[in-house]
Amino acid sequence: MSGHYLWSYATYSPHITRKSAATRFFDLKMGPHDVLFAQIPTRDLVRLSQTCKRVHFLVNDVCFNITRLLCRFFGASGVEKFRQMQRRTGTLISGSMALQLFNRLTWRDSDLDIYVTRVSAPMAALFILQHDYKFYPRKSQDECIDAQLDASEAYKTPSYLGRGIADVLDFHKGSNKIQLIVASTDPMETIMSFHTTCVMNTITYDKAFSLYPWSTFVTSEALVVETVGAGQEVGRQKYADRGWALTHAMSASRNSELGVRVHRSVGDRFTWTISLPPLPADPLKKADSILSCQWELDCDGVKTFTAMIPHRSNGEMTS
Amino acid sequence: MVLLVTSDNEQFQTEKDIVERSVLIKNMLEDVGESDQPIPLPNVSSSVLKKVTQPSTGPTEIDVRGRYLSTASTTVESPSRPPILEQSQDETRKRTTDISEWDQKFITVDQEMLFEIILAANYLDIKSLLCRRWLQDGSQHDQGARPPEEIRKLFNIVNDFTPEEEAQIKKENEWAEDR
CATH class of the missing domain: 3.30.460.10 (Beta Polymerase, domain 2)
Structure with a gap:
């Protein structure tokens, strides 16, 4: 599982602003985003892709990849x-x-x-x-x-x-x-x-x-x-x-x-x-x-x- | 029984057949053999582990990927997609998604916990938990698809588009707005 970057609980400090679980999921470099996106209907996916740069990139890269x-x-x-x-x-x-x-x-x-x-x-x-x-x-x-x-x-x-x-x-x-x-x-x-x-x-x-x-x-x-x-x-x-x-x-x-x-x-x-x-x-x-x-x-x-x-x-x- | 230790140092005595839903833990157990030593789960909190290890409510079996299968399952149609014919020319007209009773009851949680579980499921390699509830909790909205602003609020996602980028993306996807 070393390829899966995850926020480290071991170094967690309550004084540091913590990213939301969704953000941490979308930040995963090798995450199973395809598994999630495959379940999302097209229109929902389009709207999800409009939430932030990272998700927009991920949706286009995973779902609408011309290469x-x-x-x-x-x-x-x-x-x-x-x-x-x-x-x-x-x-x-x-x-x-x-x-x-x-x-x-x-x-x-x-x-x-x-x-x-x-x-x-x-x-x-x-x-x-x-x-x-x-x-x-x-x-x-x-x-x-x-x-x-x-x-x-x-x-x-x-x-x-x-x-x-x-x-x-x-x-x-x-x-x-x-x-x-x-x-x-x-x-x-x-x-x-x-x-x-x-x-x-x-x-x-x-x-x-x-x-x-x-x-x-x-x-x-x-x-x-x-x-x-x-x-x-x-x-x-x-x-x-x-x-x-x-x-x-x-x-x-x-x-x-x-x-x-x-x-x-x-x-x-x-x-x-x-x-x-x-x-x-x-x-x-x-x-x-x-x-x-x-x-x-x-x-x-x-x-x-x-x-x-x-x-x-x-x-x-x-x- | 297997002893699990979470990131917040809580210990859980859990039945082996339940924790072996996780491919990660199953592999660990196979590697270390029979042992009384606790298995550390530094990326899983106690609240999430409780959800992940909730027992099933019906006759079940476990598939090779650690997915809990229930004999009682329902079939739902994906709400707004044409049929999927991946790598075939089948004439199937409807795409169906099986959601086991256990999966349906499993994640009745808030949205933050939903993605905490998705993260834990990813770490533990429990693929069936990754996305079940998106369809029912993350995706559905009274008038159809949730607007981006609502998704951001729901999942605490920070909008980092510049105004120009946001305007362009909005224009490209205006078709998907509610009518």
Whole structure:
């Protein structure tokens, strides 16, 4: 038990102000904090993390650890390099891996889905190849990545893709699979076109955002959002099987993340934001373009859909 | 019987099968063998040890980690989490947590004592005691989750955020506030 630092009763003096038992527990360097945190529901944990610096660090380190999430894909030392690549290219993580970060779960066979612009796709693909992954082209794809990316620029939105996806490149290493999803325009628009709200989570180089945290992590609901492309029902069923109740009902409340025509933006009051450990400074750092992403949930009387709100580069909405 | 000596020098004669819930003590007993020598517990006070060694109220058995298992147990649903499917693709829809009758009755204590017991449980290596009562005492609140200010007060945690840090963290987590 020598690794467990505990306040020493042997040296206790009643004249010295004694820390509370909770503080001493959280101060433990090798304490079983994971055992405690695992029992605490998400919303309680978030509120506990706001009590002091030490608890905030512990909760993020134990429960929402980006290195632990990604190390099986790039090794512990490669995760920071991956995040640096994200910073240079604006690459986003989404899909089930982003959901797992927030939900403190491990789905062993999950792929890593990363979203890039056309411009950034070659650099992201190179990074993946440098980490010993091999490109597995689909039947319709060129074996050369550069040639395939060139070819995909001419695609006319085939039915498999749609949703603002220009191309999907598959990389494998052992049992690990990385999907590089090339967005036709903005990766965030692709993510906002997902089939249900519970998967609308994304991780940038420095922050993780869950856009519908209350329904996803408190009430365990997933709003079905109309989207194009094949396989949407299968995708929704996967999350229903994982425990989310699929709903078609939006909220009439302006105080709900699922409210009809409630103006939303990444990082707004409905968003759950987790700041990730800082990376070394980079003078070439790019702006957080996803923070300018704005949208509303709307309904045409039959189906719910996400309406993106166009914005100017200076952040002002267009009229 | 085993003689335990607490940090405040109280001596406890305790049945061996009870103290062996603690992996630490169990290992000690195995190391020293049969002995009349007292076992010092410098990190556990008498008030906490009384709680830790409270006897069970039902037919029980002891698992390999020293956890007291009661044959009478109840199942409760975690209040606000989606189902846990750790490392599997099971289709289980509900996460359940077994809380033995003994565990339920065990820590009817104030919040300071709660963490004293958690600390002692950590030291003694009694994992089942670490977190049971958080769910029922630390976590629950009339309107849902307790606000950070209330948690600080409850557990005597000092807020050491700068105003700027606190504002940022509040903004990042505003979604979790009561509605």
